[in-house]
Amino acid sequence: MKKLFSILTLLFALCGYGQYATEITVDQAGHGDFTSIQEAIYATKAFPEKDITIHIKNGVYKEKVTIYSWNNRLTLIGENADSTIITFDDHFDKINLGRNSTFHTHTLKVDANDVTLKNLTIENTAGPVGQAVALHLEGDRIQVINCKIHGNQDTIYGAGEGFRQYFNHCKIDGTTDFIFGEATMVFEKCTIISKSNSYITAASTPLASEFGFVFIDCDLRRSDESVDEVYLGRPWRSFAKTVFINCKMDSHITPAGWNNWGSAEKEKTVFYGEYESKGPGANNQNRVSWSHILTKKEATNYQLKNVFGNWQP
Numbered sequence: 001m002k003k004l005f006s007i008l009t010l011l012f013a014l015c016g017y018g019q020y021a022t023e024i025t026v027d028q029a030g031h032g033d034f035t036s037i038q039e040a041i042y043a044t045k046a047f048p049e050k051d052i053t054i055h056i057k058n059g060v061y062k063e064k065v066t067i068y069s070w071n072n073r074l075t076l077i078g079e080n081a082d083s084t085i086i087t088f089d090d091h092f093d094k095i096n097l098g099r100n101s102t103f104h105t106h107t108l109k110v111d112a113n114d115v116t117l118k119n120l121t122i123e124n125t126a127g128p129v130g131q132a133v134a135l136h137l138e139g140d141r142i143q144v145i146n147c148k149i150h151g152n153q154d155t156i157y158g159a160g161e162g163f164r165q166y167f168n169h170c171k172i173d174g175t176t177d178f179i180f181g182e183a184t185m186v187f188e189k190c191t192i193i194s195k196s197n198s199y200i201t202a203a204s205t206p207l208a209s210e211f212g213f214v215f216i217d218c219d220l221r222r223s224d225e226s227v228d229e230v231y232l233g234r235p236w237r238s239f240a241k242t243v244f245i246n247c248k249m250d251s252h253i254t255p256a257g258w259n260n261w262g263s264a265e266k267e268k269t270v271f272y273g274e275y276e277s278k279g280p281g282a283n284n285q286n287r288v289s290w291s292h293i294l295t296k297k298e299a300t301n302y303q304l305k306n307v308f309g310n311w312q313p
Contacts, residue, residue, distance in 0.1 A: 020045040020052075027057040037065050037076070037086065046070035056120070058083040064090065065108045069139070072112040078119040081146050091126035102154060106136035116143040123150035128175060128196070133157050137165050137183065143313045144170055151178060152195065158183035158213075161206045166304075166313040173223065177202035180236055184209060186307055188216045194230045194252055195223040199259060201233035203240035211307045212241030212271075220281060222252040234259040235270045243273040243294070245302050249281025257287040275299035 025032030026040045032055075034040040040054045053075045065086060067074060078084025088107040095101040108122050126132040134151040135144070138159040144167045149155055155174035158165050158181035165185045172179065173193035179185070180202040192200060192215070200220070205212035213233075222230070230252045233242045258272045273292035276299070277284070284293050292298075304312060 020048065022048075022050050022052050023055070024052070025055045025057065026061075028059040028061070029057070032057060036063060037061055038063055041065070041067060041071055041074075044071055044074060048073050051075065053077060055079070056084050060085045060087060062087050064088045064106070067108075067110045067112050067115055067139075069111045069113075072114045072139075074112060074114075075116040075118065076120065077116075078121075081119045081121060081148055083121075084119060085121040085123065087121075087123045087125055089124065089126045089132075091124070091132035092130045094126070102131040102133065103136070103157070105131060105154075106133040106157070108134070109136040109138065110142055111138050113140045113142075115139055115141075116145065117147055118143075118145040119147070121148040121150065123148075124152075124155070125150075126152070128152045137181075138163070140164055141311050141313075142166070143168070146170065149173075152176075154178060154180060157181045158185045162209055164308045164311055166308070168313075177234070177236070179213065180204070182206055182209070182212075182237070184211045184214075184307060186214045186216065186304065187218055188304075189218065190215070191219045191221060193221045193223055194227050197227055197229040197252075199231045199234045201242050202236040202261075203233065203242050204235075204237035205239050205241040206237075207239045209239075209241070211302070213243070214302050214307055215242075215244045215247050216302070218244070218247045220247060220249045220253060220279075222250055227252045229254050231259045232257050232274075233272060234261040235263075235266045236261070238263075238266050238269045239271075240266075241271045243271075243302055244275070244277060245294075245299055246276045246278070247274075248279045249277055251280035253281030253283075255283045255286035257283065258291050260288075260290075273298075275302075 124134040155178035176198040267290040275294040
């Protein structure tokens with residue numbers, strides 16, 4: 001019976017008319033509508049008039065997942081963030097598609113607007129072998145809530161000029177540039193864990209974007225004591241913008257704080273700032289001269305209502 005329901009749901013979705021399921025369950029044990037996350041996404045209605053939720057039961061789902069642009073108004077919600085795991089192991093050399101191979105390495109890619117990811121672990125298990133994206137976001141108004149995102153180099157890629165992407169109560173780890181891209185991304189009450197001496201962020205904020213990466217009330221940690229020289233960020237492109245507001249920083253954050261990626265010219269065009277940094281990694285006196293210690297008035301500009309405008313997650 002469940003198999004018949006799944007087939008009918010898929011037919012309706014492909015035809016684009018009639019009733020369609022707004023609540024779908026994925027369960028590897030066979031007690032849901034599908035055993036694969038991607039199969040469930042294939043079955044959702046394109047450009048739905050109502051929100052669609054895919055409930056994912058606990059399990060390790062080894063699959064490369066894409067939420068296509070027509071799968072908007074979609075929520076993926078796991079049963080438990082520790083036990084609902086989406087995993088894959090693609091990396092730059094394995095993909096071998098030329099100089100842009102990084103952008104094909106994702107475990108989970110979101111191309112749609114108005115998508116929510118909740119209570120999931122999303123990981124790229126390729127290891128320290130170069131660029132290997134776990135979560136690739138290329139849509140506007142995306143929310144990532146209570147998720148664990150694991151990787152090494154290039155863990156999270158936020159794409160799309162002016163696209164707004166919001167992370168809340170997430171745990172994110174990686175090695176080099178493990179949060180990168182041109183989107184406007186806010187991380188609120190997240191734990192950011194560096195696994196090697198390197199760089200946390202590599203923003204490529206477009207000139208026209210007022211905001212780039214904003215970290216609010218986050219906790220910057222290290223995986224172990226061997227990690228002792230980490231930069232808050234370096235500019236992937238000339239107009240990178242990254243700001244930390246009320247964040248706690250462990251001693252692995254280097255006193256200089258920021259790196260110019262070998263280009264003194266970028267020091268004139270980037271905007272890197274902090275307000276009320278706390279912990280042994282906070283060091284207002286020794287940050288590079290071209291970064292900014294924000295005033296209270298300047299810091300208020302980074303409230304969600306200003307950063308995201310007419311969309312409030």
